[in-house]
Amino acid sequence: MEVHQKVLLVIILFLVMMFGGTFGYMIIEEMSFFDGLYMTVITISTVGFREVHDLSTEGKIFTIILIFSGLFIAAFAVTVVSTFVIEGEFKFLLRRRKMENSISKLKDHYIVCGAGDTGFYIVGQFIKRKVSYVVIEKDPAKVEQVIEHGGLAIEGDATIEEDLLKVNIKKARGLLCCLSNDADNVFTVLTARELNPDLFIVSRAIDDKADLKLLKAGADKTVSPNEIGGVRMASMILRPAVVTFVEVVTRAGQMTVDLEEITIEAKSPLKGSSLADARIPERTGLIVIAVKKLDGEIKFNPGPQYVLSEMENLIVMGHEDEVEKLRTLAAARPGL
Numbered sequence: 550m551e552v553h554q555k556v557l558l559v560i561i562l563f564l565v566m567m568f569g570g571t572f573g574y575m576i577i578e579e580m581s582f583f584d585g586l587y588m589t590v591i592t593i594s595t596v597g598f599r600e601v602h603d604l605s606t607e608g609k610i611f612t613i614i615l616i617f618s619g620l621f622i623a624a625f626a627v628t629v630v631s632t633f634v635i636e637g638e639f640k641f642l643l644r645r646r647k648m649e650n651s652i653s654k655l656k657d658h659y660i661v662c663g664a665g666d667t668g669f670y671i672v673g674q675f676i677k678r679k680v681s682y683v684v685i686e687k688d689p690a691k692v693e694q695v696i697e698h699g700g701l702a703i704e705g706d707a708t709i710e711e712d713l714l715k716v717n718i719k720k721a722r723g724l725l726c727c728l729s730n731d732a733d734n735v736f737t738v739l740t741a742r743e744l745n746p747d748l749f750i751v752s753r754a755i756d757d758k759a760d761l762k763l764l765k766a767g768a769d770k771t772v773s774p775n776e777i778g779g780v781r782m783a784s785m786i787l788r789p790a791v792v793t794f795v796e797v798v799t800r801a802g803q804m805t806v807d808l809e810e811i812t813i814e815a816k817s818p819l820k821g822s823s824l825a826d827a828r829i830p831e832r833t834g835l836i837v838i839a840v841k842k843l844d845g846e847i848k849f850n851p852g853p854q855y856v857l858s859e860m861e862n863l864i865v866m867g868h869e870d871e872v873e874k875l876r877t878l879a880a881a882r883p884g885l
Contacts, residue, residue, distance in 0.1 A: 555629045562622050566593065570615050578608045588612075593619030644696075652683055652701055655717045659683075660724045662707035662737055664691040667727040667753060667774070672700055683716045707737045710744065718744050726752040726768070731759040735766045742767030808838070809872045811863045816881035825853035833874040835867035 570589030574580045580588065584601045591598045592615050604612060658681035661668050668684065672695060675682045684695045684702035695702035705712030707728060718724070724741050726734045734752050741748055752768040754760040760771040784792045813819050819827050829837055839849045841862035848855070857863070865875060 559622065559626045559629055562625070566615070566618055566622060573611050573615070574608070577611055578602075578604060589615065592616055595619075648696070648701060648703070649715075652703065652716055655681055655683060655701075656720045657681065657722045658717070658720075660685065660713070660716050660718060660721050660741075661727070662724065663727040663729065664688070664695055664702065665727065665729060668725075669694075671725055671727065672698070676700070685712060685716055708733055708740060710740055713737075713741060713744055718748070721745060721748060723749040723751070726750065728753070731755050731762070734759070735762050738763055738768045739766040807869060807872065808864065808866050809875075810841070811865060811872070811875050811879045813857050813859055813861050813863065814880050815859050817859075817879050818881065819857050819878055820859050822857055823853060824851060824855050824857070827857060829863075829865070829875060829878075832878070833867070834871040835865040835875055837863060837865050839864040 567586070567589055570592065571582065571585040574585035574588045575582060578585075578588075578601075580601060588601055591600075592612055595616065659675065661671050661675075661682055661684045664672070664684050664686035668686070672682065672684065674680075676698070682700065684692070684700060685705045685707045686692050686695070686702060687704065687706055689704050692702045692704045703712070703715055705715060707713065707726070718741060724738075726737050726741075728734050728737060731754065734754070738750055738752050741750060750768045751770045751772065752763045754763055754771040754773045755775070757773075760773065763771045781792070819829075824837060829835055837851065839847050840851050840855065840857070841847050841864060843858065843860055847864075863875070863879070865872065
């Protein structure tokens with residue numbers, strides 16, 4: 550039986566005993582309803598007040614039964630409350646220990662600093678792509694929301710070195726800083742860069758000139774929500790067809806196609822092949838938009854004679870199942 554069901558049972562038993570005792574005294578001792586209720590209360594509470602009048606033998610037997618019944622229900626209620634408190638604390642400690650254990654095992658994961666609106670959008674994308682991540686957030690209610698969605702999260706301050714170490718920052722692949730003010734974002738980026746020089750850091754920039762400070766602090770990329778929002782709104786007026794296409798591709802509108810980045814691994818059969826020989830559109834149904842070279846240069850619309858190299862990234866457009874086919878080819882996994 551669940552704890553809340555036991556609590557409900559205690560309440561029902563108490564009400565039954567109260568009404569049963571009241572009507573029992575009314576029948577056996579011919580008392581009024583109020584006198585019967587009074588006798589029931591002083592009996593089950595064992596306060597020792599004087600009876601309304603001397604009880605008959607039947608009344609005394611009924612009182613004895615009522616006393617033992619009250620003691621039984623009181624003991625049961627104490628047990629239920631204790632179990633509720635102990636189980637709640639135990640579950641909390643167990644979940645916390647499990648969470649800490651899972652976070653300590655993370656490697657090549659992403660750290661999301663802040664679980665506000667921006668942070669939740671990021672988490673949603675990570676869940677969709679099945680990416681390892683952990684959230685660090687001050688607000689315990691927001692931490693609970695992330696955990697309820699099946700994510701890893703801790704209550705902490707991303708600007709504090711000790712809290713960043715708790716989320717295994719030295720083994721992380723990237724950090725996304727989306728705190729509510731630029732000062733905290735700058736301090737978090739600075740601290741994170743010191744702890745992990747190889748970390749790829751993307752930070753939110755709220756004020757116009759905050760991006761320069763963030764880049765100096767160690768951020769690799771900055772994002773200005775105000776700038777992006779303004780450009781997007783203007784584009785909706787000036788280039789509505791283009792915006793509609795982008796919404797489809799980025800899944801902001803109808804979830805039809807997606808843009809994805811796939812890395813050519815060492816054992817992939819695509820390594821050393823030209824795009825013509827690789828026949829990616831025929832084998833997967835994807836459209837190759839661009840290739841990101843090892844030096845960071847992006848070659849848009851590569852020709853059929855372009856030769857693919859190890860660790861280059863293919864930027865493609867298509868459906869999720871088609872992307873998975875290319876991911877299989879690029880990683881040399883069996884199945885295609």
